[in-house]
Amino acid sequence: MHEFSTMYSIVQTVLEAAKERGADKVLEINLEVGRLTFLNPEQLEFAFKVISEGTIAEGAKLKIRSVEPKVRCLKCGYIGSGIYEGPEYHTLGLPLPVKCGRCGSMKVEFLEGRECKIKNISIWVKRECSLKAKPKNKEHEP
Numbered sequence: 001m002h003e004f005s006t007m008y009s010i011v012q013t014v015l016e017a018a019k020e021r022g023a024d025k026v027l028e029i030n031l032e033v034g035r036l037t038f039l040n041p042e043q044l045e046f047a048f049k050v051i052s053e054g055t056i057a058e059g060a061k062l063k064i065r066s067v068e069p070k071v072r073c074l075k076c077g078y079i080g081s082g083i084y085e086g087p088e089y090h091t092l093g094l095p096l097p098v099k100c101g102r103c104g105s106m107k108v109e110f111l112e113g114r115e116c117k118i119k120n121i122s123i124w125v126k127r128e129c130s131l132k133a134k135p136k137n138k139e140h141e142p
């Protein structure tokens, strides 16, 4: 389950970032998932539900945006969309069958499409001061 291990590290990163900012709850997580990661959005969502259970990220809205592959051709220098010619599910570790969008060469370098990034997260902070921030003044404290 590729999705579970990926989602596990995403949740860890989100929780860390949220904790650093003194968050009480994670409201929304925006992900950018490259098409060449072959991560299934439904599986990701399911994995998220399971992994985030009992954490401050539980119940957060997960938004997944699919990113098309972008390549640089080593033969003709073209930079742009690559043409993926493989099946919908790819075996990890094998070279990706992606062709240059201009000359059709398979000698391409991947610029985008293989990553899974956290674009941003929305958090809810109950207190005015987070743990790391120095208290500015006491007026805002309940």
Ligand SMILES: [Zn+2]
Binding pocket: 073, 074, 075, 076, 077, 078, 100, 101, 102, 103, 104, 105
């Ligand atoms: Zn080319």
